[in-house]
Amino acid sequence: MKTEKVDVLVIGAGPAGTVAASIINKAGFKVKIVEKMKFPRFVIGESLLPRCMEALSEAGFVEAVKEKKFQEKYGAKFVKNGKICDYFFADQFTPGWNWTWQVPRAEFDKTLADTVEKMGVPVNYETTVTDIKFNGTDSVTTVEDIEGNKTNIEARFIVDGSGYGRVIPKLFNLDKPSDLAPRRTLFTHVVDKKRSMDDEPNRITIIVHQKGIWIWVIPFSNGNTSVGFVGDPEFFKQYQGTNEEQWRTLIASQPYLAERMKDVEMVFEPRILESWSTTSSTFYGEGFVLTGNVTEFLDPVFSSGVTLATVSSQMAAKLVIRKLNGETIDWDKEYTEPMMQGVNTFRSYVMAWYEGTLDTIFFADKPNLEIKNMICSVLAGYVWDTTNPYVKNHDTALVKLAKLINIEKALAEN
Numbered sequence: 001m002k003t004e005k006v007d008v009l010v011i012g013a014g015p016a017g018t019v020a021a022s023i024i025n026k027a028g029f030k031v032k033i034v035e036k037m038k039f040p041r042f043v044i045g046e047s048l049l050p051r052c053m054e055a056l057s058e059a060g061f062v063e064a065v066k067e068k069k070f071q072e073k074y075g076a077k078f079v080k081n082g083k084i085c086d087y088f089f090a091d092q093f094t095p096g097w098n099w100t101w102q103v104p105r106a107e108f109d110k111t112l113a114d115t116v117e118k119m120g121v122p123v124n125y126e127t128t129v130t131d132i133k134f135n136g137t138d139s140v141t142t143v144e145d146i147e148g149n150k151t152n153i154e155a156r157f158i159v160d161g162s163g164y165g166r167v168i169p170k171l172f173n174l175d176k177p178s179d180l181a182p183r184r185t186l187f188t189h190v191v192d193k194k195r196s197m198d199d200e201p202n203r204i205t206i207i208v209h210q211k212g213i214w215i216w217v218i219p220f221s222n223g224n225t226s227v228g229f230v231g232d233p234e235f236f237k238q239y240q241g242t243n244e245e246q247w248r249t250l251i252a253s254q255p256y257l258a259e260r261m262k263d264v265e266m267v268f269e270p271r272i273l274e275s276w277s278t279t280s281s282t283f284y285g286e287g288f289v290l291t292g293n294v295t296e297f298l299d300p301v302f303s304s305g306v307t308l309a310t311v312s313s314q315m316a317a318k319l320v321i322r323k324l325n326g327e328t329i330d331w332d333k334e335y336t337e338p339m340m341q342g343v344n345t346f347r348s349y350v351m352a353w354y355e356g357t358l359d360t361i362f363f364a365d366k367p368n369l370e371i372k373n374m375i376c377s378v379l380a381g382y383v384w385d386t387t388n389p390y391v392k393n394h395d396t397a398l399v400k401l402a403k404l405i406n407i408e409k410a411l412a413e414n
């Protein structure tokens with residue numbers, strides 16, 4: 001069997017893998033990426049958050065992505081029964097990026113992978129990790145290409161950015177069930193010919209369809225729009241027929257979209273995904289670190305996935321560099337704890353969304369603008385800024401605010 005030697009082996013060429021590979025490569029280490037699929041490949045997760053721009057910038061990807069002229073995104077709009085709640089990232093509490101992109105991921109991820117390759121990191125496509133053996137921090141990873149050729153890759157460290165592939169958690173029994181309820185999505189891309197500037201293609205629209213069921217509307221610069229229904233798997237059981245028939249029936253029942261999406265051409269037959277939330281019992285081990293979706297993926301509602309993927313890789317890459325330079329790293333303190341700070345902030349918001357707490361806050365008659373800007377920072381992905389009370393006290397602040405709004409409403413009605 002062929003043998004290769006690298007300093008760092010990165011598994012997966014998604015945003016997590018490419019950001020980590022770029023930052024470690026820039027520090028002068030020999031890095032290689034192995035990727036199971038041929039790119040471009042489809043993956044869901046199309047609405048980015050401003051915070052991920054910091055990670056993309058550190059990885060040296062921003063200019064290459066700009067050249068693709070993806071749809072710029074400046075905020076989010078929540079819609080419920082004709083009521084609208086506007087968020088513009090420019091208003092956010094935390095200083096930082098106030099825009100990002102909405103991207104068809106096949107093209108976006110290929111741009112990142114091509115850019116990292118140009119920087120000198122080889123990307124072996126259609127190459128799957130089948131086994132890893134650790135000897136202290138050193139490892140030997142067996143990979144298999146599409147022709148069945150096997151290679152052993154010796155590495156001083158592994159970054160696992162394999163996303164839904166969950167390579168290391170599966171090989172070493174690190175999978176842990178999520179504490180979030182299972183959800184299902186039915187989604188497609190449509191040729192959005194009736195879209196106008198009034199539909200604000202430069203923001204994601206999230207529509208509350210009914211309690212616990214919501215719709216994402218993510219316009220792209222190529223004229224297509226991604227539209228997906230998300231919610232309790234039980235809700236979808238009442239709809240019969242093909243995925244397309246179910247999607248069309250659902251759209252026709254949503255006043256905000258029915259006319260715009262009537263007889264719309266679909267780019268592909270609507271797809272179903274279910275029960276995507278998982279976590280891992282540890283985010284690191286001797287000789288490896290998990291980044292991106294492999295660590296934990298919560299829920300699509302606040303578009304946190306790519307931001308958590310790129311920021312975790314940004315953090316992990318710097319620790320890997322220090323480790324390879326001979327430093328001792330306290331992975332719990334320097335990686336797991338800060339990562340969980342961000343993940344847990346989003347978790348509180350996801351739970352508040354499904355419990356209806358955020359409905360009360362988003363659609364309040366007279367929102368407090370100072371608080372709105374603090375919440376806006378969370379929606380922009382700045383979930384590590386603990387000077388923001390709505391980050392620091394994420395587990396209590398939303399419930400308290402919703403209670404206050406309800407009391408004020410009751411007083412006004414009496």
Ligand SMILES: Cc1cc2nc3c(=O)[nH]c(=O)nc-3n(C[C@H](O)[C@H](O)[C@H](O)COP(=O)(O)OP(=O)(O)OC[C@H]3O[C@@H](n4cnc5c(N)ncnc54)[C@H](O)[C@@H]3O)c2cc1C
Pocket residue numbers: 011012013014015016017034035036037043044045046047048049127128129130161162163164165166167185273276291292293294297299300303304305306307309
């Ligand atoms: C319904 C839904 C909607 C979502 N919407 C959003 C959104 O709007 N915005 C957002 O930011 N996020 C969203 N997400 C989350 C988003 O999909 C992920 O968080 C994001 O893709 C994670 O990036 P990653 O680099 O960790 O993994 P991925 O993008 O999944 O990349 C991992 C790569 O590893 C490769 N791989 C897997 N196994 C192996 C192996 N054995 N060997 C070699 N390579 C391997 C895969 O082929 C893949 O290319 C959504 C998720 C769901 C389920």
